[in-house]
Amino acid sequence: EAGVAQSPRYKIIEKRQSVAFWCNPISGHATLYWYQQILGQGPKLLIQFQNNGVVDDSQLPKDRFSAERLKGVDSTLKIQPAKLEDSAVYLCASSAPDRALNMATFGSGTRLTVV
């Protein structure tokens, strides 16, 4: 089966600019996650969707970050305006809703550099 697709792979922007990342999960996976991985750290959950509804966005900096999942499939994560501390890898993952079968599959991420 095809994996989780993410684009772009790399992005360099200046602070205060805006940026958007795209994710296409594995077909049939109802749950979609966005994680932020700062260099030298483990990934941290930003937002979790179940179909097109938000399950948890408690760690999403809502003053500058937004995310949507239209029609319960593809998702976009946006940052506006970007800050230097937003430099990180943004990982998208998806999983089946059955926890017994749950093995979150990750994409290759987008590396964002804010200068």
Add this chain to the structure above:
Amino acid sequence: AQTVTQSQPEMSVQEAETVTLSCTYDTSESDYYLFWYKQPPSRQMILVIRQEAYKQQNATENRFSVNFQKAAKSFSLKISDSQLGDAAMYFCATDWGAQKLVFGQGTRLTINP
């Protein structure tokens, strides 16, 4: 709150030898899973092995096995017959709530030829 701690920032091992990566965790959940993920330079997080907390038997996947000590909240990964392709960052993680993952800081594993 769930926390995961990996106390070894870096580890190295000779090719074909055995290495053990440590992980401790804290959770208020009674039903949870534990995972080890591998992250090569390609950045994709690859599931290596997972353990269901209610199962006493340690999980094994080919050369990878875990030592799960529930009372001590310890979940170490043993890699036998290390291969050059095993070199990567390794992350320990636990899930909570609606299948959300909490990760440790990671251990960088180097394989010496």
